[in-house]
Amino acid sequence: xxxxxxxxxxxxxxxxxxxxxxxxxxxxxxxxxxxxxxxxxxxxxxxxxxxxxxxxxxxxxxxxxxxxxxxxxxxxxxxxxxxxxxxxxxxxxxxxxxxxxxxxxxxxxxxxxxxxxxxxxxxxxxxxxxxxxxxxxxxxxxxxxxxxxxxxxxxxxxxxxxxxxxxxxxxxxxxxxxxxxxxxxxxxxxxxxxxxxxxxxxxxxxxxxxxxxxxxxxxxxxxxxxxxxxxxxxxxxxxxxxxxxxxxxxxxxxxxxxxxxxxxxxxxxxxxxxxxxxxxxxxxxxxxxxxxxxxxxxxxxxxxxxxxxxxxxxxxxxxxxxxxx
Ligand code: MTE
Numbered sequence: 600x601x602x603x604x605x606x607x608x609x610x611x612x613x614x615x616x617x618x619x620x621x622x623x624x625x626x627x628x629x630x631x632x633x634x635x636x637x638x639x640x641x642x643x644x645x646x647x648x649x650x651x652x653x654x655x656x657x658x659x660x661x662x663x664x665x666x667x668x669x670x671x672x673x674x675x676x677x678x679x680x681x682x683x684x685x686x687x688x689x690x691x692x693x694x695x696x697x698x699x700x701x702x703x704x705x706x707x708x709x710x711x712x713x714x715x716x717x718x719x720x721x722x723x724x725x726x727x728x729x730x731x732x733x734x735x736x737x738x739x740x741x742x743x744x745x746x747x748x749x750x751x752x753x754x755x756x757x758x759x760x761x762x763x764x765x766x767x768x769x770x771x772x773x774x775x776x777x778x779x780x781x782x783x784x785x786x787x788x789x790x791x792x793x794x795x796x797x798x799x800x801x802x803x804x805x806x807x808x809x810x811x812x813x814x815x816x817x818x819x820x821x822x823x824x825x826x827x828x829x830x831x832x833x834x835x836x837x838x839x840x841x842x843x844x845x846x847x848x849x850x851x852x853x854x855x856x857x858x859x860x861x862x863x864x865x866x867x868x869x870x871x872x873x874x875x876x877x878x879x880x881x882x883x884x885x886x887x888x889x890x891x892x893x894x895x896x897x898x899x900x901x902x903x904x905x906x907x908x909x910x911x912x913x914x915x916x917x918x919x920x921x922x923x924x
Contacts, residue, residue: 600685600743600839600859600867655705656822660815662733662753668809669737670907675748679891681822685742686843687791688777688784689824695786696824702783703844705828714774714849717765724828728814731759735818736811741873741906743837747887752832753815758806766802766850773805774798774855775831776847792858798842799855799869800833803914809834835908837871868924872915873906877924 686696689703706724713719722730733753741747761773779795781787787794804810811832814821821827826843833840839859849855859867866880875885886899905911915923 655820655828658820659818660728660733660753660820662735662815662818665734665736669735669751670739670749671737672739672749673892674737675750675889675891677817680748680750680816681825683890684824685744685838686786686824686826687789688779688786688794688796688844690786691789691791697822699785700823700827702785703778703823703827704783705823705844708828708846710829710845710848712760712764712848712850714851715767715770716850717767718763720764722760724814727760727812727829730763731755733814738809738811738832738834739906740832740834740838740841741887741902743839743867743871743879743884745882745884745887746890747900747902747906748890750816751818752811752813753818754811754813754832756808757810757812757831758808760812760848761806761850764850769852770850771802772851772854773800773802774847774849774851775800775842775845776849777842778844778846791862793861794858796842796858797856798831798840799857800840801854801914802850804833804911807911807914809908809911835873835905835911837867837873839867840871870915870920870923872911872920872924873902874904874920874924875902876904877921 682697683693684696685693686700689696689699708724709721710724710727711719711721732755734755735751735753737749737751739747739749775798777796777798778784779787800810811834813826813830813832814828816822816825821830826841826845829845830843831841831845854869857867857869859871860869873884878884885902887902888897888899
């Protein structure tokens, strides 16, 4: 994250880090408008739109609010949550996923749950939606890059799904593999990560009620750029643990490799709990910028241990969280 591996071996900062958001968003809108104007006459515009809306975009997804697990902080506007994304399979700039992810085909879609389990299972997206009652949970999401959002997600605790497959005694970790299809995902041409994007959790983290298997946000199915049709949201960990567009969930006996840890092991550990006391090797993690709040000069917020989700602290009793970052 954050730094492209340049062919010459140098680390280059992402454009979003060296250019204020307002400036590059404006530039992007200008370029998009120009491209749209050029495309209208040729019919490309209509085709692209038809493709985008043939999917389930914008479809309502009813859910019961889970107030006990929700923050009452001000929600990030939908346009920011769906317009400022990390989804490298669709490009490296924050606006790229919203521009490019219309090529993601989210139906039909299946998720395979296998490994150290008694009852492996393949479910399609309708099966997943019906597996447990959908809840709306308003969670803070803190990115390792130093920004955060407050988003009303729709889904249910991942534990509902894991219980169905009956993990056996060897199941100590859970590995999440996401779609890697060059035909749908232009970003796979970049070597920034070793695709597919893979993430992992310890089994007790995966079973924790806060860990949300997520199919929607803001009362709708997930926009493609936010990880349609199914992603993870782990609110006490940095955002990159929340894998998007999951196709396989494997219960395993050993700690799985993860994409960001493979790419920069000193910077992105397996645990990646939000922790203001453990800086990233190249910047502080003590504070954060809330996306969508006030422009460039808004005061930063103090970052809270476990992103404020104190109920997970007992999962790490006795662990040195500087060592297990
Ligand atoms: N999942 C996949 N498959 N590919 C990605 O590039 N980026 C991660 C995570 N999940 C990513 C991913 C990162 S770095 C963050 S911060 C969150 O998704 C961003 O989620 P959002 O765009 O919905 O805010």
